[in-house]
Amino acid sequence: MKLAEALAQRAAAVRQVEQLRARVVGSARYQEGEEPAENAAEVLAQAGEVLDELERLIRQINRTNSTVLIEGGGTLTDALARRDVLRLRHSVTTAAADAASGRDQRGAVRQLRSELRILSALPVAELRAQADVLAKEIREVDTLIQRTNWEIDLIED
Structure with missing residues (x-):
């Protein structure tokens, strides 16, 4: 994978984390007698997985940036x-x-x-x-x- 592709994936992961954060916040509380729009715990777990992938990408990008001579x-x-x-x-x-x-x-x-x-x-x-x-x-x-x-x-x- 080219560095530019990894940078695009990183940007997409950041956007996805923001979307998941908004979904968790929207489902974290609900009124008695109602059902939450989504299972907040599942969405939070999904955000954790995306964040783990984001961390891996950032590490690879930083390692590449610091070793590549231009x-x-x-x-x-x-x-x-x-x-x-x-x-x-x-x-x-x-x-x-x-x-x-x-x-x-x-x-x-x-x-x-x-x-x-x-x-x-x-x-x-x-x-x-x-x-x-x-x-x-x-x-x-x-x-x-x-x-x-x-x-x-x-x-x-």
């Missing part, structure tokens, strides 16, 4: 960490540019010359340029990760 050096785990930090850096940079440009302040336009002017403490154009570079880096790292996910076989237990 183009440019480092492991797949290193690339995932790089992408996560690039996304955060991009978010901070664009938020700073938005704040400095007054984009997030409604009604901050001066009506009279006697009103105080609002000045930018940061170079908006430079921040936008940095955000563009970061966005490009994110796309490149993400492409490398996605390609690797489809090329690499999952390390089985």
Whole structure:
């Protein structure tokens, strides 16, 4: 099985656990004289089985990510960490540019010359340029990760 397939199975298992959780919660209590919609204990046991499978998948995915070397050096785990930090850096940079440009302040336009002017403490154009570079880096790292996910076989237990 390819790593990408395992990632898709992991996502499906997470969704299934959420559905089972909702079913357990909905059937955990019922009114006297009524029948519960489902046997909560059986649904809870089913959730336990899916969670066991999810744990197995996560272990295999993590083991694979930490041992697979990728183009440019480092492991797949290193690339995932790089992408996560690039996304955060991009978010901070664009938020700073938005704040400095007054984009997030409604009604901050001066009506009279006697009103105080609002000045930018940061170079908006430079921040936008940095955000563009970061966005490009994110796309490149993400492409490398996605390609690797489809090329690499999952390390089985």
